[in-house]
Amino acid sequence: MxxxxxxxxxxxxxxxxGKEKTISFQLDLDTDAQRLKALDASSNPEPGEEIxxxxxxxxxxxxxxxxxxxxxxxxxxxxxDFVGMAMKVRAHGGDIVEYRVVGDYTYIRSDAKLLGKAMGAPVPSAEDLPPEAGGLKKALDGEWVKINTKEMAETAAEPGTEPVPEPTLDARTQKQLLEALRxxxxxxxxxxxxxxxxxxxxITATAPFRTLVGELFGEIRPLAKKLPPGMELPTDGDFKEVPDAEVTADFTLKNGELSEVYVDLVELAENARVKKLGLVVRMTEGQSLRAPAAATELDIEEMLGGFGAAMMGTEDFGEEVGLPEEGFPVDAV
Structure with a gap:
């Protein structure tokens, strides 16, 4: 019972x-840097490829x-059916980067100093750019900027080709996958x-990991033809190296609603030095996504050229990327 x-x-x-139209959650790892280094070392990375x-x-x-x-x-x-997506990465005491996709635009802001600390390399500062690079200066100063999402996809595509649409799953196939999981x-x-x-x-759920994953993909294989191109399913042979240790997930319910999931991954690490390794998912109140006000619109090609110039030095910046005298266009949202 x-x-x-x-x-x-x-x-x-x-x-x-599933009945909600907006869903929000937070993800983080319950571990520390030393344990992550130990876990990486146990995988025998090539010299120079250590984390x-x-x-x-x-x-x-x-x-x-x-x-x-x-x-x-x-x-x-x-x-x-999705009308908005957002993600924010917070670390080292501040928001490193945040983006929102609302309507036709992708909105981005970041903390250049924190981003440089996270990357282990300095990020160009606003002072590295000439006065005419107004839009990029705002981006590096932590203000909201926006990029036309369609134009960004076209710029990323090979010249002369149409951008390839992202693989998608229809709602019926999503339900079938969910039923396979259940x-x-x-x-x-x-x-x-x-x-x-x-x-x-x-509620604590425990299962042998290899068996669980293998059985799950066994249920999914009949749906393989309905999956988008490029989504190849692993074979039974791919699971031979997967640990079959038992994995535990703790689900916290408040008033019948899911509030947190904690997945204990220590057994999968198979490393005596890694005694704490968990994935935490915390549900948060769904927020209605809105376009940030007064975001500065960036021209993608000029933006890429501007960052390149900042990394190489700002001398002759305007001539190299062909900036107009009036600078970057600004559009209030």
Whole structure:
């Protein structure tokens, strides 16, 4: 009865999420830089390919916030139904980078100093650019800038070719994949329930990782023809090197709604020095996505040329990238 009850409660909690039109959550790793370095060392990287200290510090400290907004409930939405996406990376005491996709534009802002610290290399500052590069200066000063999303895709495409649309899943196939996941979980996962803090309920799910993943892809294979091009499914042989250690996930429910998921990955690390390694997902209140006011519009080719000039030095910047005397266009949103 406990198995049925816990499974039903989780199913209902995820069902409630699927009925929302906006969903927001935060992701972060529960570990530290030293453990990440130890985990990397156990993979025997080639000399010079070890994980840099800055990257280990960033991964251990970063919190990623994500929001998706649709015209329909999430569980009924296909790719074309989503009207807004947003992501923000926070680390080292501040927001490193944030972007939003709303309407025809992608909006971006960043903290150049924090970004340079995270990358382990200095990022060009606004002072490195000439006066006419007004839009880029705003970007490097942490103000909102915007780029036409369609033009950005066209610039990234090969010259003379149409940009290739991103692979998408229709709503029907998404539901079939979700059903495959539910069947696998019901068959392979063991559940236990316990009381959490502040009246919350904790449901612990445990399963052997290789078996769980192998069974899941076994359920998905009949749907392979419905998947977008390029989404190739792994074969049974691909799972031979995957650890079959038991992985535990703790789900916290408050008033029947999912509030947090903690996945303990220590056993998968297979490293005695890595005693703490978890993935945390925290649900947050869904925020309506809006275009930032007074964002400065950037010309993509001039932007790329401007950053290149800043990295190489600003001498003859205007001649190299062909900047107009009036500078970058500015458009208030």
């Amino acid at each position: 406990e198995q049925i009850s816990a499974g039903q409660k989780l199913d209902q909690a995820f069902g409630k999420l 840099p200290d800055e990257v280990a510090d960033l991964l251990s400290d970063a919190t990623i916030s994500v929001t998706a907004q649709s015209k329909k409930p999430i569980d009924e939405s296909g790719e074309k 069947k696998t979980v019901a068959r392979e996962v063991d559940f236990e329930t316990a009381d959490g803090e502040d009246g919350a309920e904790r």
